Amino acid sequence: MARESVLDPRQEILRTAARLFQQQGYDGTSMNDVAAALKLSKGGLYHHFQSKDEILFNLMNHAMDITEEQVIAPVKSIANPEDRLRALIRRHIGVVLSERDREITVMLHENHPLTPALRKRINARKKDYVHFVENLIAEVQSNAQDARRGSPKKTVTPRAAAFALLGMINWIYQWYRPEGSLQEESLVQQYTEIFFQGAFG
């Protein structure tokens, strides 16, 4: 298979493992399967990762790196909060639909076994992202309130709105088909409109 660039070996192992986990399940995939798919000796694989758990943790961690690099970092420089939120929606949908990253980011959402210590580290990163979205929504709400000259909108909290938005977007992997009729640009526009104005605006 042609690759766009030479990957570092750890990244290549993670991508291959992610693909196998998707195809045959996490528990249905052994370290031997991963080594065989990479044409690596078992020793070669263990040189990089001691266990399947370690691969799973690094996969989830890498998925959070992708979110930070592709979503959080690029939007941080956008001064206007509403523009920043619109860019976040677009970029987060982009990551979910990315053919390259899909098999990795989906690992964040499945209930696979991690040791409590590693689970805690992943959950802390997930929570940081929720808080980033929550704070951004609070900023946009506060601007919208100023524009209405202070008439407060108290019914929707930034926290519930953040969970609603992340649910809409992260759920896409459950139904999206690359060959389907609902494609990225249309999805970005419609989801943005639903979140800002509702489905019946």
Add this chain to the structure above:
Amino acid sequence: MARESVLDPRQEILRTAARLFQQQGYDGTSMNDVAAALKLSKGGLYHHFQSKDEILFNLMNHAMDITEEQVIAPVKSIANPEDRLRALIRRHIGVVLSERDREITVMLHENHPLTPALRKRINARKKDYVHFVENLIAEVQSNAQDARRGSPKKTVTPRAAAFALLGMINWIYQWYRPEGSLQEESLVQQYTEIFFQGAFG
């Protein structure tokens, strides 16, 4: 443990299996584990279910039964489409948060192995529910359009709106904690408002 009523044995097996799958993973749970947790002989368990796959399929099927009984059937008699949609949101959130049903309905969303034939049957039922929501949203949109004297709102399609709504609601299991500050009634009101008016209404 006290039970509210005597369950039929198949239902009791499914509930126990669902709990074990949540606690120790689908692949980490054997038919022996299920039998032991129920104080059943292995033969007693196999009398009801031939394999773990069969349990998984029946669990998912039962989760769809719950959705039909708790969400679809009760809202069908509501004449006004907007009221019907509001009731659907409330009831679907109720099912997701239900302590009794949570471990069963969550099985619908995890990527566990089913044979293609069984997978197809579950997917067909999931699709029926998506279409029910989609048609209901189309009805509400069409009423909203009549109220605006025909100025059409073409940007949000019923299909994208249905996926957005189901994503918001089904995602709740990823972050909801019974002891958390965001509780059912508040969640129903906020999610309904976001879906109808947006997060900044």
